[in-house]
Amino acid sequence: MTALDLRREITARGFRGHCSTVRDRIRRDPPRQKGFTPAPPPPSVRQVTGWLTRHPATLTEEEKPNRKAVLDRCPESASAAEPTSSFAEMLTTDRHPGPAGGAVDRIKMLERRLFGRARFPLLRKRVLLA
Known part of the structure; x- marks a missing residue:
């Protein structure tokens, strides 16, 4: 019409x-027409980026199928999603440097405290005595 x-x-x-x-x-x-339902709006770039770069365990149940749909439609993003997810997992894993990390932090603190006033011999003495 x-x-x-x-x-x-x-x-x-x-x-x-x-x-x-x-x-x-x-x-x-x-x-x-009767019974016609419009398609939902496509996800924003920010949403898709969040689905691909966040730690996989932090995705909600609603976001997991959306992420899968994006990966199914775009092979380029599917090939990049696995390394990105593993990198996000690596960054969010709790890792402690152990006893060596504490010693390094203490030396850095002494360096900051003595910055501009002391030379290496005084720094060495402080590290050995601390």
Whole structure:
């Protein structure tokens, strides 16, 4: 049905507007068939980036199928998703440096405290005595 046909029909029912009014209304709100449901909007770039770069265990049950759908539609992102997920997992894993880390932190603290005032011999003495 064209805008002109629709205008003729509603003019018979008392509409006194111009044909351009009908045309603009049809362009803005196109007629839909019964039972028609529009497709959901595509995910934003930010959402997809979050699905691909976050630790896999932190995805919600709603996000997991969305991530899978994106990976199924785009082979390039599917090939990049595995290394990205493993990298995210590596960054979020709790790792402690152990006793060596504590010694390094103590030396760095002494270096900061003595910065600009002391030379290596005083720093060496502080490290050995601390």
